[in-house]
Amino acid sequence: MIDHYCERIDAGILAEPINAFTNISFLIAFFCLLPLSKARFQYLAAGERIILIALLGLLLAIGFGSTAFHTLANRWSLMADVIPITLFQLVFLGGYLRYVARVSLVFVAIALIGFLLAGAMLGRLSLGINGSESYLAPLLFITAMGIYHKVTAQNGSWMLLLTTGVFVCSLGFRTIDNAICSVWPIGTHFLWHLINGVVLFLCTRVFLMCAGEKDYSFEAKLA
Template identity: 30%
Template sequence: MDWTRQIDSYCERLSPVYWAEPVNAVTNAAFLIAAFIMWNRLRGQSAPLAHLLVWILAAIGIGSYLFHTHAQVWAAIADTTPILLYILVYIFAVNRDIWGMKPWVALLLTLMFIPYAALTVPIFQLIPGLGSSAGYAPVPLLILIYAFLLRNRVPQIAKGLATGALILIASITFRALDLHLCGQFPLGTHFMWHILNAIMLGWMIEVYRRALITSRA
């Protein structure tokens, strides 16, 4: 694998220089802001997985910044790995602490996300215009499935999950529109993927935080 191969996937990037995507790079600060807000909200609360999610959220911002400045294969891996880790940790947290599953059961079901994504991504790839964003589309669907299944058990938490899914759908839409709108809007819309994603990921930690408070009460 050529770790330093250049990647040009967004409207804003017109050259391989470091600051070719200034808006896409700078808007990654939204992830750090969201992480800081949730770090403060979790202060004094015994919630190890929630704190872990906050650190992963910050890592998402750093990884994405590296990708939108260096735009190389190694940076793309630094960008996507924390996202996958966040998804897996969050699923495990919900399985264990909201569904009340034993840790080994929660872990087993968490790992089922891999075949679930492998099965659903090709289906989403059939949607015209979705492009590479199809790789993220199974996530809001899974969140909505969880929200539906939890609607009677913890209705407020289910509503919170559904809200997060809707924000993510909007975020994925902006990501998918980026290359299609280059002619009309050269800046592109990928930066909205960062802003909305930061809001969504921070909100999902808040939903989990509230769920822990409710369960302990």
């Protein structure tokens, strides 16, 4: 049994009902994105469509993988939880840089390698933040992207900075989970799930708003 959270006190598959159930946030994000995805799909190039489909598919995979981990709490379910999250980060970063920032494939490759190296190095730190060290690299990168997004006045210029703030909030709840077990036995990890559904929704929506050809009726709705 892998036990990282307040709510789990035994090896049973129903030991984390709240942590498991709140993964519904990722499914809600998926279904909320579907109408906009369908509306924008015709304006996307082939590569952009691949990125969008990957992001939507990974949203579902994150929801199901995290649910598996918070019910089974073993090594294979841990991988089912961690791998889709990592892939979503890489796909979004690569897709944003290539199709929103419009940088070269070489730059995209360098950025992805830098992201992985930063994650590996920061993840090895022992800062006493309940394993949240591995999420410091995504926080740094999305902050930098949010600043770029605002400075270059992209569609929804504030949205990635908002996403950064929301992610800081969710990371805070993940970090304090074990520290408050004695006063709040169910912990706060479930809030990490709920708020991260919003984070991934916003990331995907930013991509949809900015990638592809101009849809002037869509642009007018944003004005």
